[in-house]
Amino acid sequence: MRHDLSLNPLTFYGGLSYQFILGLLGAIGINGHNFLFRAKQQLFENTQQNIADWQAGEDSLNVLGQGFYDAFLSMGGSGNTISLLLCVLLFSKEKRHITLLYQPYR
Secondary structure (H helix, E strand, O other): OOOOOOOOOOHHHHHHHHHHHHHHHHHOOOOOOHHHHHHHHHHHHHHHHHHHHHHHHOOOOOOOOOOHHHHHOOOOHHHHHHHHHHHHHHHOOOOHHHHHHHOOOO
């Protein structure tokens, strides 16, 4: 069985490789969104075309599209930091973290 490992984010393995490369680039300090801009631009164009085809009744609506990647896979630094902070506050065993979590608002 041969899998298509092209960088087409609309395929399962293409999306997996896209996200892997994006994370790998981010881990070494390169902005992956800028580096993979052409693939992201192609994803946007494919999504727009798919929506137009769907509205015309010519095609089914793709779940993997621009909105899916933006909402669920590319949270960014702020979203990840807030999630990490919430996890530390909710699941920490240290007294100072627990005190910070239950500190009344004044």
